[in-house]
Amino acid sequence: MFSKSIIKELTHIVGKDNIRIDKEDLICYSYDATNQKFLPDAVVFPQNASEISLILRMANNEGFSVVPRGAGSGFSGGSLPVEGGVVVSLERMNKILRIDTDNLIAEVEPGVVTGEFQWAVEDLGLFYPPDPSSLKFCTIGGNVAECAGGPRAVKYGVTKDYVLGLEIVLPTGEIINTGAQTLKGVVGYDLTRLMVGSEGTLGIVTKIILKLLPLPEATKTMLAVFSDMRDAAAAVSRIISSKIIPSTLEFMDKNSISCVDDYVSMGLPADVEALLLIEVDGVKELVENQAETIKKICLDNRAKEVRIAGDKKEVKKLWQIRRAISPALAKLKPNKINEDIVVPRSKIPDAIIGVREIAKKYNLTNANFGHAGDGNIHVNIMIDKSDKAESERAEKAVKEIFELILGLGGTISGEHGIGISKMPYIGMELSQSAIDAMKKIKQVLDPKGVLNPGKIFPRS
Amino acid sequence: MRTLKQFTDEINKCVLCGTCRSVCPTFGVVNREPASARGKVALCGAFLNKEIGLSDGFIKQMNECVQCMACRTACPNDVNVPDIILAARAKIAKEKGLPFAKSFILKNILDSERLMPTAMKFASKLQGLLFKGVPEESGLHRRFSLPLIDERRLVPPLADRFFLEEQRARGKGEIASALPRNDITPNPELRTLNSKPRVGFFAGCLINYMLPNIGEASLKVLEKAGASVIIPYDQHCCGMPALGMGDVETAKSLVIKNLEAFEQYDMDYITTACATCGDGLKRRFKELLSDEGEDVRKRVERFAGKVRDITELLVNELRIQNSEFNRKSKIVNSKSEIVTYHDPCHLRRGQGIADVPREIIEISGAKLKEMSHPCRCCGLGGTFNITNYDFSMAINRDKAEDIKNTGADIVATACPGCIIQMKDGLHQLGADTKVVHVVELLASHLTSPLRGED
């Protein structure tokens, strides 16, 4: 509980309408998509960097913690106030400040919803590729903090590839600008890259300069159905080796598909082991050719059916299947342990077969889907938390899965971040010296540890 | 009806993913989590876990929902957020009572005798009081607070004669085959002599009091489509406003009264031109009465099975799209105006009807031009707009702009509530787009013109 004087001062900074301390409001800022809850002491809705700066200075003086929050759609608990304190909600800093069609850049506030930004630039014939499945509700600030990526990463890269510069409030309250408004810029250390993916622990992002591309002229979307996962994997390798880089190459396994009601209603084959959702974009004629080539490759690799979307409605339907999976898995079991591991593309079948064996060994329900194009697979272990024994088995399985993935030359998180969910495992991938180097950076920027404490690094 | 506690499993189905933030219109205006569907579910969960009580904050959030069902459609886990919220409202109403304004409306207007005499009493009481010095602008008159209407709202004038009253004045008994006027057959003869499909007409408050033209147009089109129309005068408010406020008992008693009114007649279908009434009659009241005796449940089931929205009745059952109707009714539309269509929440998401109203627009000879977000809620939200008029109009702003941007001459829809809301919103935006029900559009192009129209 905060003292009256702290509340008073916070109110003074953000204004009466932009602070909440009632239990009902605190509850609504206590969770994110990890489905875990930690109550903050207050929620504030600042309007600009100066207000955030004052809040952080105050936090350093008074010794309370500050947790930035976008839409609360994070999968690793980054926005959870695990030690209480103030949640700084960026929901109201949601303006697109400018879209510069001459220089192909845009400047936005962090609370802008990713999808809304994409539609705004597309209206002008421009393109902002990073497309996390949560794009309709997550914020660009959250994307920057997690370095979010999506299906298009295989061709276009992830959030970090589009961030040119940032305005950041440092944990000690200084407001700095990083990067430049130009495509090139090497003045000093690359603090932009350091901040992108720092999970809200090194600074609060208050403005973002983004790189844009011209909108591809045409896209073609298709769905290929396989009755053997190895066939699907072989098709993926053949597509890439035939020098086509699809803008999307998504993979879904049997258990994932079984959760999506729309799938059945689309009249697709019921007995299926794997689906590939593939999209190509570019110049119209090229796209048509590539789509045909891919279709042929899939059929050559024993696809049972390949369906090319004829119009926008069908494209939407095909994507709906993919986007619905993640939350719909709850139909299998109420709780989900969700790992977004990455392996080299060619190792995907080994990874999935290995994961399934581990799940079987521990008698667990498992569903896998994700970005086959870049080897980023969402491995889900579905459990019922109230079943203690099952939860314990799951914990062991997760550890074994990580060992398997690292053994295949992979990494334990491709896009969701460490937060609190993967904290116990960070030492499996990073050496102690690497962790120490990171902790030193945190220590220098945030000596009192006020910004988003209790994340990424386990307490030693 | 299930209690909030009985929704525990439904609430636990929510994994707090946040998908519903992208569609929830109240969140769209406020931009803060408690106003979102996810926030509301979380609060209901916290209430059941006794982390909070029936506090003002809780009540406020439960009230701030327009029951548009967009969250439910978007939710990958099919969490029934709107019904969870209704159950919370029922709990609030039970423990705390209804706020004065709402209980006044319910007790005095919606839950008394029948629609017609009540309305007359009500109107005569308020007529002199509230109709004085009202500026009249472009057909919209600021009148008085009707059941679902904020008093600042610009509304169509109260009908000179309420729909049901007018129908009774034209006919003799309680059964009126509306057109032609003298073809009024008493009950038993109708049964034996008439082989046409018998359609009971459920008017609903808004059509009865304020937009009788929609009722007239419905009767005209039904007649041309070969139906015999039966209008039980004993009908009441459908009960949706009461249910929306959490007044479960009033809602139940209204449903029972309507059952009684309609069960007297032999009908093949019961139709309504109000999407909200239809959603209630077809679907929600079954859930509402699910804890009653088997007899009542069966009656509601039977009743609900006959209910069709007027648009689906016309296209799916009476098949007006076939050439015979076209030939008989000689649709003339030399203007071929551009029409855009707004999907009422209670039609599209509540009843899954999206194509047939569009088909009717095309049958009428008009050109359909879609707006960018036809399924976005207009913001009326039943009783929501009584207590939250400004909020409700803030939701409407996007809708009005979307309509204006199409450049259409007319926006058609299939719900009188949406019509009132969109008229108000477009008026505030200074747009002169006409707002009509699709059956009005169709009726206006039939060869014999409607009463009062040219």
Ligand SMILES: Cc1cc2nc3c(=O)[nH]c(=O)nc-3n(C[C@H](O)[C@H](O)[C@H](O)COP(=O)(O)OP(=O)(O)OC[C@H]3O[C@@H](n4cnc5c(N)ncnc54)[C@H](O)[C@@H]3O)c2cc1C
């Ligand atoms: C259904 C679903 C699908 C998803 N799919 C994907 C996917 O395909 N790819 C992917 O990468 N992720 C995905 N995610 C995860 C999540 O959406 C992303 O991590 C997203 O970037 C989080 O954005 P947010 O606005 O919700 O941030 P929050 O969850 O609110 O916060 C995330 C982190 O960012 C920090 N933060 C937020 N705003 C700021 C700021 N302005 N300055 C500094 N730090 C800040 C927070 O402190 C926290 O550590 C998915 C989530 C869901 C629920």
Ligand code: SF4
């Ligand atoms: S979309 Fe469904 S599961 Fe996700 S937060 Fe909303 S109600 Fe909960």
Ligand code: SF4
């Ligand atoms: S019914 Fe509509 S207003 Fe109510 S919570 Fe769901 S989306 Fe929001």
